[in-house]
Amino acid sequence: xxxxxxxxxxxxxxxxPKEETVDFLLNYSKALSVISYKNLKFEALxx
Amino acid sequence: MRHELITDAVLxxxxxxxxxxxxxxxxxRHKQRIYSFIYSKVFDRDIxxxxxxxxFIKVIKNLKLGxxxxxxxxxxxxxxxxHNLVIDHFRRNNRMPKFDNxxxxxxxxxxxxxxLNAEKQLIKEQVECxxxxxxxxxxxxxxxxxxxxxxxxMSFKEISERTNVSxxxxxxxxxxxxxxxxxxxxxxxxxxTN
Numbered sequence: 001x002x003x004x005x006x007x008x009x010x011x012x013x014x015x016x017p018k019e020e021t022v023d024f025l026l027n028y029s030k031a032l033s034v035i036s037y038k039n040l041k042f043e044a045l046x047x
Numbered sequence: 048m049r050h051e052l053i054t055d056a057v058l059x060x061x062x063x064x065x066x067x068x069x070x071x072x073x074x075x076r077h078k079q080r081i082y083s084f085i086y087s088k089v090f091d092r093d094i095x096x097x098x099x100x101x102x103f104i105k106v107i108k109n110l111k112l113g114x115x116x117x118x119x120x121x122x123x124x125x126x127x128x129x130h131n132l133v134i135d136h137f138r139r140n141n142r143m144p145k146f147d148n149x150x151x152x153x154x155x156x157x158x159x160x161x162x163l164n165a166e167k168q169l170i171k172e173q174v175e176c177x178x179x180x181x182x183x184x185x186x187x188x189x190x191x192x193x194x195x196x197x198x199x200x201m202s203f204k205e206i207s208e209r210t211n212v213s214x215x216x217x218x219x220x221x222x223x224x225x226x227x228x229x230x231x232x233x234x235x236x237x238x239x240t241n
Contacts, residue, residue: 016082017082018096021096022074022075024100026070026071028104029067029070029107032107032108032111033111034111034113043108043112
């Protein structure tokens, strides 16, 4: 019987962050904007 | 597959210019190495997840603020941030040790407060004060070497350079300083213990 290797093994999954964490970071990045005023830079989170 | 052809440096530049998808590629490209690195230090999935997230929040902030200077070292830079956060985590836990006291085992039977109590702290200060007075009684050359070594934490090489003598002479002066201190302590029955 041929073995199927197409699915990720459990061990492989264990070494990666959760999908939610990655999604959170990508959303955080999209929401974060930096406003420059003269020589100053301000962070602003826009949700 | 196409993403692999784009270097980290280009992706970082694109991201800093507003291309959000570049960040996604960077995270997916390096997430396994960074996550494994953190996990190998903390051995806890939840803490690893937190540190991974905090590390990338710092990465995102620094990139957006234009603080990152691209030298083709994106991964080592993220690894360094992760490493520092792991250290912060252990420092925090040292100050506030976590323990689970659910069973019969009482954690306080093995966990003690190692800091000195008020009385011992007073004695310690007194001993240190007495010792400083005794050091003042030493001959000038010995006193100088002892102070540089014990209080200023200088090496004998530095001491020899500063005092214009050979290392052996500096070592000899330190030896005689200690011998003389012990002699004075013995002769006057001074007790310097806590």
